[in-house]
Amino acid sequence: xxxxxxxxxxxxxxxxxxxxxxxxxxxxxxxxxxxxxx
Amino acid sequence: xxxxxxxxxxxxxxxxxxxxxxxxxxxxxxxxxxxxxxxxxxxxxxxxxxxxxxxxxxxxxxxxxxxxxxxxxxxxxxxxxxxxxxxxxxxxxxxxxxxxxxxxxxxxxxxxxxxxxxxxxxxxxxxxxxxxxxxxxxxxxxxxxxxxxxxxxxxxxxxxxxxxxxxxxxxxxxxxxxxxxxxxxxxxxxxxxxxxxxxxxxxxxxxxxxxxxxxxxxxxxxxxxxxxxxxxxxxxxxxxxxxxxxxxxxxxxxxxxxxxxxxxxxxxxxxxxxxxxxxxxxxxxxxxxxxxxxxxxxxxxxxxxxxxxxxxxxxxxxxxxxxxxxxxxxxxxxxxxxxxxxxxxxxxxxxxxxxxxxxxxxxxxxxxxxxxxxxxxxxxxxxxxxxxxxxxxxxxxxxxxxxxxxxxxxxxxxxxxxxxxxxxxxxxxxxxxxxxxxxxxxxxxxxxxxxxxxxxxxxxxxxxxxxxxxxxxxxxxxxxxxxxxxxxx
Numbered sequence: 001x002x003x004x005x006x007x008x009x010x011x012x013x014x015x016x017x018x019x020x021x022x023x024x025x026x027x028x029x030x031x032x033x034x035x036x037x038x
Numbered sequence: 039x040x041x042x043x044x045x046x047x048x049x050x051x052x053x054x055x056x057x058x059x060x061x062x063x064x065x066x067x068x069x070x071x072x073x074x075x076x077x078x079x080x081x082x083x084x085x086x087x088x089x090x091x092x093x094x095x096x097x098x099x100x101x102x103x104x105x106x107x108x109x110x111x112x113x114x115x116x117x118x119x120x121x122x123x124x125x126x127x128x129x130x131x132x133x134x135x136x137x138x139x140x141x142x143x144x145x146x147x148x149x150x151x152x153x154x155x156x157x158x159x160x161x162x163x164x165x166x167x168x169x170x171x172x173x174x175x176x177x178x179x180x181x182x183x184x185x186x187x188x189x190x191x192x193x194x195x196x197x198x199x200x201x202x203x204x205x206x207x208x209x210x211x212x213x214x215x216x217x218x219x220x221x222x223x224x225x226x227x228x229x230x231x232x233x234x235x236x237x238x239x240x241x242x243x244x245x246x247x248x249x250x251x252x253x254x255x256x257x258x259x260x261x262x263x264x265x266x267x268x269x270x271x272x273x274x275x276x277x278x279x280x281x282x283x284x285x286x287x288x289x290x291x292x293x294x295x296x297x298x299x300x301x302x303x304x305x306x307x308x309x310x311x312x313x314x315x316x317x318x319x320x321x322x323x324x325x326x327x328x329x330x331x332x333x334x335x336x337x338x339x340x341x342x343x344x345x346x347x348x349x350x351x352x353x354x355x356x357x358x359x360x361x362x363x364x365x366x367x368x369x370x371x372x373x374x375x376x377x378x379x380x381x382x383x384x385x386x387x388x389x390x391x392x393x394x395x396x397x398x399x400x401x402x403x404x405x406x407x408x409x410x411x412x413x414x415x416x417x418x419x420x421x422x423x424x425x426x427x428x429x430x431x432x433x434x435x436x437x438x439x440x441x442x443x444x445x446x447x448x449x450x451x452x453x454x455x456x457x458x459x460x461x462x463x464x465x466x467x468x469x470x471x472x473x474x475x476x477x478x479x480x481x482x483x484x485x486x487x488x489x490x491x492x493x494x495x496x497x498x499x500x501x502x503x504x505x506x507x508x509x510x511x512x513x514x515x516x517x518x519x520x521x522x523x524x525x526x527x
Binding site: 001002004005006008009011012013015016017019020023024026027030031 | 048052078081082085088234237238239241280283284286287290291293294297451452
C-alpha cells in the first residue's frame with residue numbers, strides 16, 4: 001500500500017471518527033455532570 | 039403561541055437530527071462523488087469543509103431555532119429583521135421543493151426493499167429493463183402515496199410520540215444494518231482494492247478547483263446544513279439544551295456514516311465487479327439511479343450461490359436506504375407543517391394539507407423523470423443560497439451578539455470562541471460566492487442556451503424558478519412577518 005494512502009486514511013479517519021468519539025465522550029461527561037447536579 | 043412539546047433528552051434530539059442528516063445522499067451520492075473526484079483527493083477537502091461549512095451552519099441553525107422558537111419565516115423576521123422574512127420563506131420553498139420529489143425517491147427505496155425481500159430482485163436477468171419498466175409504470179405513484187402516508191402518520195403524532203419515538207427505532211436500525219453491511223463488504227475477497235482506491239489521493243488533481251467545489255457541495259448536501267430542517271427541530275429543544283456540542287456531534291456523526299457507506303460500496307463494487315468498477319460507481323444514471331437501482335442489485339446477486347442469502351443482504355441495503363430517506367422526509371414534512379402552524383393553522387389541519395400537497399406536487403416527478411431531475415437540480419443548488427441567507431441573518435443580528443447571547447447562552451456546555459465570527463463573516467460568504475459563480479460559469483460553458491428556463495438542467499431554469507418565488511415572497515413579506523412573528527407575541 002502506498003504511503004500517501006495510509007496517511008490519507010489516517011488523517012481522514014482520525015479527524016472524522018476521532019472527532020465523533022471525542023464529542024460523544026464530552027456529551028456523556030456533561031450529561032453525567034448534569035444528572036449529578038440534579 | 040405557547041411552546042407545547044420538546045424533545046425529551048439530549049440523545050433524543052441528537053438521534054432525531056441525525057435522522058435528518060443521514061439520508062440517501064450519504065449512501066449513494068457520496069460514493070459517486072468520491073469516485074468522480076479521485077478518491078482520497080476528494081476526502082481531504084471534504085474533511086476541511088466539514089469544519090468550515092457544516093459545523094458552523096449546523097450550530098447556526100440550532101441557535102436560530104432555539105432562540106426564535108419559530109419556523110424559518112418567523113425566525114428570519116426575528117433574527118434578521120422584519121424586512122427579511124422572505125429569506126426564511128425561500129428556505130422553506132427549497133426544502134418543500136425537495137420534499138415533493140424526495141417522497142417519490144423514498145417510494146423507490148421501499149419498492150426495491152419489497153422486491154429484494156420477496157427474492158424477486160435476485161432472479162432478474164436484466165436490471166436496467168426492470169428499472170425502466172418500474173419507473174415508467176404506475177407503481178411509483180403507489181409507493182409515493184405509501185411513503186407520504188407513513189410520514190404523515192408519524193408527524194401527525196407530534197414531536198415526542200411521533201418524530202422522537204420513530205427516530206429512536208429507525209436511526210439505530212439504519213446504523214446497525216449499515217454496520218452489518220460494512221463488515222460483510224470489507225471481508226469480501228478483493229475488497230482491499232476498493233478501500234485502497236477510496237483512500238488513495240490522486241496528486242495530479244488534488245488542487246483542481248472542481249474537486250474542492252464538489253467537496254463543499256457534498257457537505258452542504260449530506261449534513262443538512264442550510265436546509266432549515268435542523269432549525270425547525272431546534273424549536274423543540276429544551277431551553278437548558280446545549281447547541282455547539284450537539285451540532286458538532288451531529289456533523290461528525292453524519293460524515294462518519296458517509297465514510298462507512300463509502301467504504302462499504304467501494305469494497306463491494308471492487309470485490310464483485312467483473313467490469314470496470316470505478317466506471318460503475320461514478321456513472322450516475324438518471325437521478326443517480328444507475329449505481330443504486332441498476333448496478334448494486336446485480337452485484338448483490340453475485341454475493342453467494344444462494345438466492346436467499348443474496349436477498350437478505352439486498353433487502354437489508356434497501357431497508358437501510360428506505361429508513362435513511364424516511365427520516366429525512368419526516369423532517370421536510372415537519373418543516374412545512376411547522377410553517378403553517380406559525381401562520382395560526384392547527385397541527386392536524388396543517389399536516390393533512392401538507393400531505394395532500396406533497397402527494398399532488400410529487401406526481402409530476404413520479405410520472406416523469408425529467409421533472410424529478412429538474413427539481414433536484416433547481417432546489418438542490420438552491421441550498422447554497424439558503425446557507426448564504428442564514429449567514430446573512432446572523433450578520434444582521436450581529437455575529438458577536440449571536441455567539442455570546444444565543445450559542446453560548448443558557449444551557450451551553452461548550453463555549454464557542456471568536457473563530458466562529460470569522461467563519462460566518464468571511465468563510466461562508468466567500469464559499470457561497472465562489473461556488474455559485476463557478477456554477478454559473480460552468481452552466482454557461484456547457485449549455486449555449488443557458489438562459490432558457492425550459493431546459494432540464496441549466497442556469498436559466500434554476501434562476502427563473504428562484505427569482506419567481508423570491509418576487510412572490512418579497513411582495514408577501516409584510517404579511518408573512520405579521521402572521522408569524524407578531525402573532526407569536
